[in-house]
Amino acid sequence: MSRLICGLLLLSAVTCAVASCTGHSESNNEPVAPVAKPPSWDDQSDNLWPYRSQFKAHMRHLWLDANRLVSAGRGDARPTFNEIYASAADISRRAGLMHGFWKGIADHAQMLQMAMEDDDRPGATEEMRELGLSCDGCHMATWSPAYLHVTLHTIDAWKANQIKLGMEMETDKEPPPEIPNRVVMQSMWKQFQAAETALKAWNKPEALRQVEQISGMAKTRAELWRTVQQNADALVELARAERKQGLSEAYTNMTAACRTCHSAFAGPERPVHNPMPWDGPTK
Numbered sequence: 488m489s490r491l492i493c494g495l496l497l498l499s500a501v502t503c504a505v506a507s508c509t510g511h512s513e514s515n516n517e518p519v520a521p522v523a524k525p526p527s528w529d530d531q532s533d534n535l536w537p538y539r540s541q542f543k544a545h546m547r548h549l550w551l552d553a554n555r556l557v558s559a560g561r562g563d564a565r566p567t568f569n570e571i572y573a574s575a576a577d578i579s580r581r582a583g584l585m586h587g588f589w590k591g592i593a594d595h596a597q598m599l600q601m602a603m604e605d606d607d608r609p610g611a612t613e614e615m616r617e618l619g620l621s622c623d624g625c626h627m628a629t630w631s632p633a634y635l636h637v638t639l640h641t642i643d644a645w646k647a648n649q650i651k652l653g654m655e656m657e658t659d660k661e662p663p664p665e666i667p668n669r670v671v672m673q674s675m676w677k678q679f680q681a682a683e684t685a686l687k688a689w690n691k692p693e694a695l696r697q698v699e700q701i702s703g704m705a706k707t708r709a710e711l712w713r714t715v716q717q718n719a720d721a722l723v724e725l726a727r728a729e730r731k732q733g734l735s736e737a738y739t740n741m742t743a744a745c746r747t748c749h750s751a752f753a754g755p756e757r758p759v760h761n762p763m764p765w766d767g768p769t770k
C-alpha cells in the first residue's frame with residue numbers, strides 16, 4: 488500500500504494537469520451545469536458530487552457547528568445546552584479525525600528515526616510505509632472523488648460492472664488555484680519521495696533530514712487540531728453539566744486555532760469564513 492500514495496498522487500488529476508499530460512477530454516460526458524436553486528433541500532438530481540472537495544465540506548460543517556454554538560449560547564438567555572452538546576461533539580469528532588492522521592504521521596516519523604538509529608532497515612522501511620498510509624488516509628477522506636480518480640466516467644463504468652479507474656482519461660483542465668495548503672502538500676510529497684530514495688540507499692542523514700521536515704509540519708497541524716478538539720470536548724462537558732460559565736472561553740480558544748490555521752494555510756484566493764466571535768459586534 489505504500490504505492491497507493493504514489494499511485495494516487497503521481498496519477499492524480501492535479502499532478503497530471505500540472506505535468507500537462509495530454510488526457511482525452513470528457514466532452515462526451517460533460518457534467519450537467521449546476522442549477523442556481525436546488526429543487527429541494529435534499530437535491531436528488533445532484534450528480535456532480537464527485538467533483539466536490541470533501542475537505543471543504545468537512546470545513547463547512549465545522550463552521551456551521553461553531554456558529555450554532557454561538558447562536559445557542561450567546562446572550563443573557565439560558566443556553567440551549569442540547570444544541571451546544573450536539574455541535575461541539577460534531578466538531579470534536581471531525582477534529583479528532585484530522586488530528587489522528589497528522590499524529591499518525593508524526594508518530595511513524597519518530598519510530599522511523601528510532602529504527603534508523605538501531606540500523607533496522609526492514610523496520611525503517613515499514614515505518615516509512617505506515618507514514619505514507621497516514622497521508623493516504625487523509626486523502627481518501629478529504630479529496631474530491633475526482634482527485635481520487637472517481638469521475639462520472641468511472642461511475643458509469645462501475646454501474647456497468649466494469650473495473651475502471653480511468654486515470655489516463657481524466658485530467659483536470661482547470662486545476663485549482665495555488666493555496667498555501669496545497670504548496671505545503673507538494674513539498675511534503677517531494678520530501679516523502681526524497682526520504683524513500685534515501686532510505687533505499689540507506690543514506691540515514693538524508694532520510695532523517697527529509698522526514699524531520701514532514702514531521703515538523705505534521706506536529707504543527709496535529710497540535711492545532713488537538714486544540715480544536717480539546718476545547719470542543721470542554722464545551723461538551725459544560726453542556727452536559729448545563730453550565731454557562733466557561734462556554735465563551737472554550738469557544739474562543741477553539742476558534743483561535745481555526746483562525747491560526749487559516750491565516751497560515753488557507754490563502755486569500757477564496758474567502759474563508761471564520762466562525763462568529765462569541766460576543767462580536769453585529770455591525
Ligand code: HEC
Pocket residue numbers: 496501502540542585588589592618619621622623625626629630631663669672673675676677679701
Ligand atoms: C489531514 C489531511 C491531510 C494529510 C494528513 C495529508 N494531506 Fe495531502 N492533501 C490534503 C488536502 C485537503 C489536499 C488538497 C486537495 C484539494 O485541493 O482538494 C491535499 C493535497 C495533496 C497533494 C496534491 C497537491 C496538488 O498538487 O494540488 C499532495 C501531493 C499531497 N497532498 C501530499 C501529501 C503527503 C505526502 C502527505 C503526508 C506526508 C499528506 N499529503 C498528508 C489533506 C491531507
Ligand code: HEC
Pocket residue numbers: 540542543546547549550551553578666668708711712715741742744745746748749752753757758759760761762
Ligand atoms: C490545521 C488547519 C485547519 C484548522 C485547524 C481549521 N481549518 Fe478550516 N480550512 C483549512 C484550510 C487549509 C482551508 C482552505 C481549503 C481550500 O481552500 O481548499 C480551510 C477552509 C475553511 C473554510 C472554507 C470552506 C469553503 O467553503 O471553501 C471554512 C468555513 C473553515 N475552514 C472552517 C473552519 C472552522 C470553523 C475551524 C475550527 C473549528 C477550522 N476551519 C479549522 C485549514 C484548517
